[in-house]
Amino acid sequence: MGTTASQLAKDSLSEYQELTFLTKQEILLAHRRFTELLDRDERNHPNPRVPMEVILTLPELKSNPFKTRICQVFSTSEDKDGSLTFEDFLDLLSAFSDSATLEIKSHYAFRIFDFDDDGTLDYGDLEKLVNCLTGETEDTRLTSEEMRQLISNILDESDIDKDGTVNLSEFQHVISRSPDFVSSFKIVL
């Protein structure tokens, strides 16, 4: 098979170790998983891109309600289709790894929750977030009255400057106090 061509070079491996929170084994595992997602003819491509639909078939991401957002945030593709290169994939795993710092985790969490990419979490973002968390089925959805109540409560708590949105620093302030953010914001291959 074409696996020999897709071996990671030694120096790039050490560079990846330097630049991510992953260990050598994890990087190698990630590389193996990533190449499994590629077609055979794509493997010889120097810098292959895996489309978002294929990435989302990974069991680690399959049942995550934020899966499309995660892909979009970590994707570097120009046409915003959420496709990932191997380096993007490593970025993703590094941010979600065990040893990543709270700072970087909260940064990416913010960007994932920021559905319209405008740099703040406004009412629409929060509404989408709640809908993601409560699932797609009708019986778990909140009513609009509950939704309004919930979001106004959240804004009361975390919107410190009272501009109606939660910005990154406010978000990080809230998250840094949370006892279980770091332990639950993890994805492991």
Next chain:
Amino acid sequence: KREKHNGKRRNGDRQENKRENQRRKRSSKSVQGIREESQSKTERRERSRRRKGKAEHETSGHEGNKRERDQTRAKSTKSKKNIKNEKTRKLEGKEDGEAQEKSEKGKLKLVCTKNEEKIESGDQLKEKEKALGVKKKKKRRKKVVETSSEPETSEDGDDEEEVNNDGEVRPELLSPEELEKLKEAVDEKKKLIQSLRGKPWPMKQKLVTLRESQLFVEKYEGALGKGKGRKLYAYKVMMTKKWMKFQRDFENFKTACIPWEMKIKEIESHFGSSVASYFIFLRWMYGINMILFSLTFGLVMVPEALMGRPYGSIPRKTVPRAEEAGAMDFAVLWDFGGYAQYSVLFYGYYNNQRAIGWFKFRMPLSYFLVGVGTVAYSYMVVIRTMARNANESGIGDDNSFNFSWKMFTSWDYLIGNPETADNKFASITTSFKEAILEEQESRKDDNIHLTRFLRVLANFLVLCCLAGSGYLIYFVVRRSQKFALDGLENHTWWERNEVNMVMSLLGMFCPMLFDVISTLENYHPRVALQWQLGRIFALFLGNLYTFIIALMDAINLKRKEEKVVKYNITMWEATLYNGTGSENSTAPPITIHPADVPRGPCWETMVGQEFVRLIISDTMTTYITLLIGDFLRAVLVRFLNHCWCWDLEAGFPSYSEFDVSGNVLGLIFNQGMIWMGAFYAPCLPALNLLRLHVSMYLQCWAVMCCNVPQERVFKASGSNNFYMAMLLVILFLSTLPAIYTIVTIPPSFDCGPFSGKNRMFDVIQETLESDFPAWFSKVFSYASNPGLVLPFILLMVLAIYYLQSTSKSYKEANVELKKKLQMQNEENKKKNKQAALKAQMDLEEAKKSASQTAEHQRNNNDSVQRQEGENAKIYMTR
């Protein structure tokens, strides 16, 4: 010649700086170009931030002085237009940056500046690198620019620079200040490399930065390392590099050594982090037991087995004649009697010989110290872990962000199983709804008397259960002693194993009973869980302590028996000597086979045996309940579902859930028994290790194949320290009886390493007297007299008090600061409001005035038109 060279070099420097300026201009241009093209807002923000960073860098960066000098120099060569251009661009950048900052309400200021610093250094280095890379192109451009003013020097400079770029920077040509600066820059780069992984940049950017900074560091580090007297520096650099590599490799190795990582990850993805937390706890426990095992195995069991007297040499190491016949039977061995009893596994086998083997291993001392060390190590580990957990959870106890946490942190990203995800969705929704309800406080407690009554009733029932189980255990232990006195052979299997079976069965069924009772109480599930845990804890503890009290009774019985035996033995010896040769005391001693020598009951071994049996039966019941309760149930539900009248999977039996709290409690109690019994049965840690190892595999398998994810997923982290606290309590309570027996009860006269001594801890005294010089024991005796110990304890208490009060004051200061922050926020809010109001007023006024002027103008226009019209009329008429 050197002077000249130097001058040239300076010239070259100047050129380089000039070039750098130009490059910067170009780069800012290109950045602008890209910026116009870019659509993503975040990207734009970052860029503008970076630009701002550059602007600042140009005006007041840490190399500001140098730059100013450069600029003054550059003035001579550059046309004024150029400078103007640059200035305007700078201003633009600054304004942009400021605007950006304003738009972010200054909240991000800290973050911003931090980023700027980082980016600044990154940029700077990029420029330098590019200055090298695009050299040729630039050279041409430069020549075009510079031919007008000073063609010759520029050429020279270029040549010189080429040399510089190809070779290394010559450190001996640099002034010490510049060297210092260079060193600083190199250090900065190194720091950048270190912190690169913590930056939320895309990998490409990180890679580029890394490569550039590495190149830079390599290049200039080499330069710094060249001259004389700098060898040390080079050596240091090399060593740090090697050290870093080693550290990374070691880190990789360490993570590769952590066992069961993949198993736990798999469970994490199926059941979320709370179930996985049990397995992580199990693994942690395994680690601790590994240490305890290596202590007892390496320092007690192996030396005794290798260097102690061999089996059969003295009475305590031989199976007595009466038991010899059945000593190899499986039933006896399974009960840890027979050959198992007279082996290194138990206390009684050890000899009281002071030093054994060719290197004089102090066996009794080692035995004692290992016993103490086991307990001390356990305390240390538990307390350290608790402290670390407390640090990690930090100030997570305040409820000020209740909703936000529910919103932002409630999803468990590890969940990879759709079923678990559905459960999680449901639980998140209910938690939202509950929170909203609680916030509204619209729930009315209509029948408060009934709930109160039910709760009291439930607690009464639970107390009855506890008392009943305690009495049952006491009764059974007393009965078993009677059986033991009669001789075990006359009784059935049940009667022999009654104690352990009853304890295990109680541990199995009482929690279920509590569960039923707790439905009466109608508590919130979280509170209910805590009650449940507390009750199970009380049950286990009660059982354990009744067991110990009964055991104490047994010990007293044995000691009475021992006195009788001791008397008999002296009589027996007397008759033995009398019978053979009373007239001659120097007659050769009669050789009696050690198996025939009568001996005492050895209560220590009895205690050890009891604990070992308890552990074994506990393990067995755990595994059997696992197999029957989980596996068999799952199999039945799965296969009988086809031919049953109702849906088994969804209906009554269904599949079982994994009971995290119950399992953790079981583990904790098991560990408590180990701590309690390890002194009298050195084999206990080994047994426990085996048990945990099997548990790991068995439970992992059982969870994956026959459990369903919990409906209510509780957070793992919140309860972590709760479990640790329980472990600490158990540790304390289990060491208490062990220490009590060690301190108060004299050891048996004919078995164990401390036989013949008045108390077990006398071994320390003995060692001090015989193995250490006289002054040492003197010092020790001074140090241990109450006049010195009491003040020391007092000092410790004072220190604790002091630390506690300081921590309290810190907490108060924290609260104070929080208040201040809130006040400031409110003030800001007010200010913002006022500003907004003012702005609105201004706007309205402006609008008004605008409309007025517009009207005015219209009027004017009208009048002008009218006038013109009139004029025209007049003209026409003319």
